Amino acid sequence: MEPGTLLYDTATEQVGEYRDRSGPYAMLRPVGGGREWQAHPSTLRPATDRERLSAGVRAANDRTWAVPPAPEDLGRPPRPVPGCGECAYLDGLRETARAAYDHSATTDANVLLRQHQRAEHS
The missing domain is CATH 2.30.30 (SH3 type barrels.)
Structure with a gap:
C-alpha cells in the first residue's frame, strides 16, 4: 500500500x-x-x-x-467581491435560483459564497 x-x-x-x-x-x-x-x-x-x-x-x-460565521453576517446575503470570478459565478447561481423561486438553491449559493469568501477573501 x-x-x-x-x-x-x-x-x-x-x-x-x-x-x-x-x-x-x-x-x-x-x-x-x-x-x-x-x-x-x-x-x-x-x-x-x-x-x-x-x-x-x-x-x-x-x-x-x-470557525462559525459571525451572527451579523447571516442577516443579509453575502455580496460578491468585485473582480473575483468565483464570487461572480456563485452570485450567478444565486440569481438563477432566485429567478426560479428556488429558495433552497438560493440558500445553498449563499452558503457556498460565504465559504468561498472566508477561505479566499478574509
Whole structure:
C-alpha cells in the first residue's frame, strides 16, 4: 500500500488515509487529519468512490464549522467581491435560483459564497 491511499476499515466503519505499518498493523489517519488508529490488514479494503466523497465532505464540514460565521453576517446575503470570478459565478447561481423561486438553491449559493469568501477573501 502506498502512503495516502484511502482505505475503508470494516472494523471501525471509517475511511482512513494509509500512513505506514506498525508491526502487523496498518496505521490510518482520518481524512482531513486527526488521531491515527491501527487496523488489522484483513479488515481493510480500498474505499469506494462514494466512501471517499463522504469522507471528504465530512472533513470539509469539520473545517467549515471550526470557525462559525459571525451572527451579523447571516442577516443579509453575502455580496460578491468585485473582480473575483468565483464570487461572480456563485452570485450567478444565486440569481438563477432566485429567478426560479428556488429558495433552497438560493440558500445553498449563499452558503457556498460565504465559504468561498472566508477561505479566499478574509
